[in-house]
Amino acid sequence: AQTVTQSQPEMSVQEAETVTLSCTYDTSESDYYLFWYKQPPSRQMILVIRQEAYKQQNATENRFSVNFQKAAKSFSLKISDSQLGDAAMYFCAYRSATYGNSGNTPLVFGKGTRLSVIA
Amino acid sequence: DTGVSQNPRHKITKRGQNVTFRCDPISEHNRLYWYRQTLGQGPEFLTYFQNEAQLEKSRLLSDRFSAERPKGSFSTLEIQRTEQGDSAMYLCASSLGAGDGNEQFFGPGTRLTVL
Numbered sequence: 001a002q003t004v005t006q007s008q009p010e011m012s013v014q015e016a017e018t019v020t021l022s023c024t025y026d027t028s029e030s031d032y033y034l035f036w037y038k039q040p041p042s043r044q045m046i047l048v049i050r051q052e053a054y055k056q057q058n059a060t061e062n063r064f065s066v067n068f069q070k071a072a073k074s075f076s077l078k079i080s081d082s083q084l085g086d087a088a089m090y091f092c093a094y095r096s097a098t099y100g101n102s103g104n105t106p107l108v109f110g111k112g113t114r115l116s117v118i119a
Numbered sequence: 120d121t122g123v124s125q126n127p128r129h130k131i132t133k134r135g136q137n138v139t140f141r142c143d144p145i146s147e148h149n150r151l152y153w154y155r156q157t158l159g160q161g162p163e164f165l166t167y168f169q170n171e172a173q174l175e176k177s178r179l180l181s182d183r184f185s186a187e188r189p190k191g192s193f194s195t196l197e198i199q200r201t202e203q204g205d206s207a208m209y210l211c212a213s214s215l216g217a218g219d220g221n222e223q224f225f226g227p228g229t230r231l232t233v234l
Contacts, residue, residue, distance in 0.1 A: 004161075006161075037225075043227065044122075044123075044225050044226060044227045044228065045162075045210070045225040046225070047222055047223075050222075091161050091162070093161075106152055106154075106164035106167055106175070106177075107152075107154075107162070107164065107223065108164070109161030109162050109163070110161050111159065111160055111161050112160075112161050
């Protein structure tokens, strides 16, 4: 079974600074997807960024980028120019890649990192 | 609103009572997932549907839990004889089909407190 580990329960960053959230995972599969989800207080979870394991290029979405190290099974999230609205729980998640009607299987989540942004 | 909706948002019940939650997915999304999130943990998969067919149930889904999606649209999750350990946030998500590229969109969750 796949597992996802987030070793930083809490992180803080000054507004406008950069912060990196860590995530490692364990799998024997060669093809899979990795995600970072954001869960603001009392609000629903939204997808921040995703990475396909077969792609060597790291994904980027505006101020959010990842450092995907497949051999090390590491998937960190970098938030640049942090804003007050970035304060939330961040979850790293894994999903197996399958094909046909068996695809889009359930996500496996880490325990999350609570990010605080200091004005 | 075209997002995933869940009702009720909060439920307080006494141990031993039955509770039922409802999830309305995004229109035309044929995949629907239930997850449970306890305090300090990430969401854990419970079960999921393709249209009205229940494809998989996790070992977390004990015999006291049952989920349905009778017409392939909304889904219900029922917990019978609730226990204090059932206290958690129950999240629903939906996606458009089985394609691996399809994103799972989450609802706001139903927070259950068992006294």
